Amino acid sequence: MRGPVREQTERIRAVLALGGVPWGDLDDGLQQVRLKLLTEEARGAGSIRDRDAWTAVVASRVAVDWHRARTREADLRARLAARWERHRGTEHAQEDLPLALSVASCLESLSRPQRQVITLRYYMDLSVAEIASLLEIPAGTVKSRLHAAAAVLRDRLTEEGADRRG
CATH class of the missing domain: 1.10.10.10 (Winged helix-like DNA-binding domain superfamily/Winged helix DNA-binding domain)
Structure with missing residues (x-):
């Protein structure tokens, strides 16, 4: 029989995977969700009514944040590459x-x-x-x-x- 912590971990990983987070980044996402859970629990008792629902929502938000960060990085790389191409042919002393x-x-x-x-x-x-x-x-x-x-x-x-x- 599996414990509740193991089941919760698998649920969080599933939400992250369904959110499009690559397999190799699931553990990082899981740690972010756990950190947010610990932070929220430290704020005060009873602030989380349904822990499973709360972690699912937070995991989906972590997946969205992951996509935003990757989009931002891809945009920066594309802009740098375009600038590099423009200046590549320029002669320098x-x-x-x-x-x-x-x-x-x-x-x-x-x-x-x-x-x-x-x-x-x-x-x-x-x-x-x-x-x-x-x-x-x-x-x-x-x-x-x-x-x-x-x-x-x-x-x-x-x-x-x-x-x-x-």
Whole structure:
């Protein structure tokens, strides 16, 4: 005989799978549902009347969120690929190569959110409002991340320039 926890786990996985979440991502979705359940139960006793129904609804919302995230990422990849194709044929001077490599190296050292907004703003020419809409964050957050990332890039590129001269 199977326990109630095992049955609930299988039910959540089924809802996620029916929602289109790939097999390999079901465990991540299951953990998200469990975390939301624990959070809701910690808020107060009795807030969840029917635990099975609640977890099914939350699992379906997690599936929707999964699709939204994948759509957003696919859109970003397509836009970056299109921009790459436009600039691929453009000739660049050999003396620009060291600077381009330094910038690429410095970009890798940024945090993921900072690198994301820098890429969208300066490589894809998106406005602050477009970035905020695309990432579903406030415009002020985009501005803050851009400011902080630009400061880090400026400092690191200045250091690298001084290291090469000195």
